[in-house]
Amino acid sequence: MLGYTITQWLFGILSFLAVMFALLVVFSKNPVHSVLYLVLTFFCIAGHYLLMNAQFLAIVHIAVYAGAIMVLFLFVIMLLNLNEQHEPRRTSVSRIIGVIVAGLFLMVLVGVLKGTEQLQLTNTANAEAGLIKNLGQVLFNEFLFPFEIVSILLLAALVGAIMLGKKEVKENVNENRI
Amino acid sequence: MNGLIIICGLGLLAMISEIFKFRSVLFPLVLTGLLAALALNVWEWNNPMHISYFENMIGFDRSALAFSTVILAIALLWFVLAQDYFKSGQHLVDHYALVLFALAGALMLTGCKNMTTLFLGIETLSIPMYVLAASKKNDLKSNEAGFKYLIMGSFASGFLLFGIALVYGATASFDFEEIKAYIAVFQGELPGFFYVGVIFILIAMAFKIAVAPFHFWAPDVYEGSPVLITGLMSTVVKTAAFAAFMRLFMMCFSNVSELWVTLLAVIVALSLAVSNFTAVMQTNTKRMLAYSSISHAAFMLMIIMSDKGETASVNSLIYYSLAYSLASLSAFAVIYLVSKNGSEDITELNGLHKRNRLLTITLTIALLSLAGIPVTAGFFAKYFVLSQIPSDTLLWLTILAIISSTIAAFYYLKIVGSMFFADSYTKEPIVVQKSHAFVLIVCVVLLLLFGMVPGLITELALY
Numbered sequence: 001m002l003g004y005t006i007t008q009w010l011f012g013i014l015s016f017l018a019v020m021f022a023l024l025v026v027f028s029k030n031p032v033h034s035v036l037y038l039v040l041t042f043f044c045i046a047g048h049y050l051l052m053n054a055q056f057l058a059i060v061h062i063a064v065y066a067g068a069i070m071v072l073f074l075f076v077i078m079l080l081n082l083n084e085q086h087e088p089r090r091t092s093v094s095r096i097i098g099v100i101v102a103g104l105f106l107m108v109l110v111g112v113l114k115g116t117e118q119l120q121l122t123n124t125a126n127a128e129a130g131l132i133k134n135l136g137q138v139l140f141n142e143f144l145f146p147f148e149i150v151s152i153l154l155l156a157a158l159v160g161a162i163m164l165g166k167k168e169v170k171e172n173v174n175e176n177r178i
Numbered sequence: 179m180n181g182l183i184i185i186c187g188l189g190l191l192a193m194i195s196e197i198f199k200f201r202s203v204l205f206p207l208v209l210t211g212l213l214a215a216l217a218l219n220v221w222e223w224n225n226p227m228h229i230s231y232f233e234n235m236i237g238f239d240r241s242a243l244a245f246s247t248v249i250l251a252i253a254l255l256w257f258v259l260a261q262d263y264f265k266s267g268q269h270l271v272d273h274y275a276l277v278l279f280a281l282a283g284a285l286m287l288t289g290c291k292n293m294t295t296l297f298l299g300i301e302t303l304s305i306p307m308y309v310l311a312a313s314k315k316n317d318l319k320s321n322e323a324g325f326k327y328l329i330m331g332s333f334a335s336g337f338l339l340f341g342i343a344l345v346y347g348a349t350a351s352f353d354f355e356e357i358k359a360y361i362a363v364f365q366g367e368l369p370g371f372f373y374v375g376v377i378f379i380l381i382a383m384a385f386k387i388a389v390a391p392f393h394f395w396a397p398d399v400y401e402g403s404p405v406l407i408t409g410l411m412s413t414v415v416k417t418a419a420f421a422a423f424m425r426l427f428m429m430c431f432s433n434v435s436e437l438w439v440t441l442l443a444v445i446v447a448l449s450l451a452v453s454n455f456t457a458v459m460q461t462n463t464k465r466m467l468a469y470s471s472i473s474h475a476a477f478m479l480m481i482i483m484s485d486k487g488e489t490a491s492v493n494s495l496i497y498y499s500l501a502y503s504l505a506s507l508s509a510f511a512v513i514y515l516v517s518k519n520g521s522e523d524i525t526e527l528n529g530l531h532k533r534n535r536l537l538t539i540t541l542t543i544a545l546l547s548l549a550g551i552p553v554t555a556g557f558f559a560k561y562f563v564l565s566q567i568p569s570d571t572l573l574w575l576t577i578l579a580i581i582s583s584t585i586a587a588f589y590y591l592k593i594v595g596s597m598f599f600a601d602s603y604t605k606e607p608i609v610v611q612k613s614h615a616f617v618l619i620v621c622v623v624l625l626l627l628f629g630m631v632p633g634l635i636t637e638l639a640l641y
Binding site: 141142143144145146149150152153155156157159160161162163164166 | 186189190193231232233235236269272273275276279280282283286292294295298299301302305306308309312313315324
């Protein structure tokens with residue numbers, strides 16, 4: 001088809017969708033819609049991971065980003081009752097400053113892109129490295145120690161979150177009850 | 179390695195002690211565990227059988243063992259000190275578990291030989307500290323401290339990860355030794371983003387050890403956190419972060435030292451100037467000690483900068499962290515005991531001489547040591563730093579260091595003076611528990627001992 005392979009077509013479509021949804025995240029007025037579009041953007045990026053043969057990363061990306069973090073976002077938006085637009089009207093000064101800053105940033109980006117040189121990859125990565133089987137083998141052989149330590153790290157974070165979240169029992173209240 | 183395993187086990191034990199109802203024996207258990215870890219460290223020192231473990235992920239050579247011994251010893255003293263702090267709160271078990279997990283992270287940092295263990299060590303050390311900083315839940319300042327620490331710490335972790343990714347992209351390895359070998363072979367042909375990566379890692383580590391211009395979180399966090407947690411931050415956390423800094427820059431990136439030595443010189447100069455001039459104006463003791471810790475961090479960075487053959491530098495870094503930790507721990511202990519029924523204001527220390535003799539003597543020795551006055555350990559710590567700086571290229575830094583420590587001596591001695599000669603608003607004596615008195619006396623004796631016989635540390639055969 002027009003000299004492109006299927007992978008290239010998929011890459012093009014996914015990139016187009018990702019950019020479209022990302023724009024919709026910014027432009028939609030309703031915060032809940034924004035979050036939902038962001039979920040779709042994440043799905044498109046997960047598709048990119050699949051194209052690069054990184055199955056595990058794709059699944060984790062959907063489970064963690066689209067699943068956990070976005071649900072958290074939705075919860076917060078609904079709890080704070082933000083489903084209407086409460087944003088204060090921006091003054092023209094802040095708009096002009098925003099345009100100038102964004103324009104400068106664009107200039108930097110264009111300059112950097114023009115200045116890049118084509119680097120030859122010295123180490124070509126193993127194309128199968130992202131498959132779940134290979135990843136698991138690396139994780140449980142070479143990276144066994146970090147894998148175990150992550151459990152300690154998560155445990156510490158869990159204990160910390162519970163400690164901060166637990167309701168403080170007020171001592172004098174207890175005395176009153178007795 | 180054995181120490182690390184024991185500390186992880188103790189953390190888990192602390193968590194299940196609530197379920198199986200042996201909470202009351204948890205404190206002696208933790209002390210025994212720490213003593214066992216210390217003893218095993220000494221044993222490992224004498225029988226170096228395995229240097230590295232788990233595919234070279236972590237390795238306890240002698241310098242790592244020395245650093246972890248310092249950390250474990252300080253932690254032991256800290257636990258004895260913090261006994262009644264644990265009793266007062268409602269989340270006794272959680273506090274124990276969090277401190278022990280932070281300790282595990284600290285030990286991991288002393289032995290890291292791989293970027294993954296470095297990152298995980300820093301996170302395991304930091305995350306419990308964020309929570310502990312916010313552990314006074316009803317105190318607005320404590321909440322602010324925890325939140326600020328979390329945001330700034332996550333920011334630094336982001337820098338660290340980005341830097342690690344860039345260095346990995348250039349050298350295709352996480353392993354310190356492999357990266358070093360790669361740099362040695364391909365020196366001069368390394369891509370630009372490798373250098374950016376090294377600078378990002380440097381920035382992240384500077385955040386963690388709190389040196390200017392990445393120090394802005396430190397005074398607020400030190401002030402807001404509970405006193406004992408601040409004591410933990412300025413001793414254990416700092417020592418561990420410096421151990422990692424040393425391993426990373428003296429061992430892994432030593433071949434590109436011309437890149438980071440200049441940067442470190444700027445960081446050191448800024449920290450010395452900012453911290454000492456600001457510390458003079460502080461009225462809160464904890465805030466003042468925070469600025470003083472920034473200036474001490476700058477001194478420790480000078481050791482890393484003036485790397486003259488690894489052994490001497492590592493020895494003086496260990497000596498400096500030990501001297502600083504002991505002095506800092508005893509200073510925070512005194513502030514904790516004084517501020518129990520009062521405020522943390524500097525005027526609270528006025529006339530302490532008439533309220534409690536032991537506290538006055540301890541704080542005097544600790545402050546003299548921080549100022550670097552002879553007979554205390556702080557003198558030789560600073561002496562080794564200044565004698566190791568190459569005088570041909572960095573003479574200006576030596577002069578700046580001497581000027582700033584003179585200013586530092588001024589504000590330390592001002593407190594000493596007010597303790598003896600100023601009038602306090604109350605004459606009510608402060609009662610010190612036996613266990614607290616024990617810790618204070620041990621700290622003072624060690625400070626004087628290391629000050630008189632510095633060879634105990636500096637002549638340790640690290641290799």
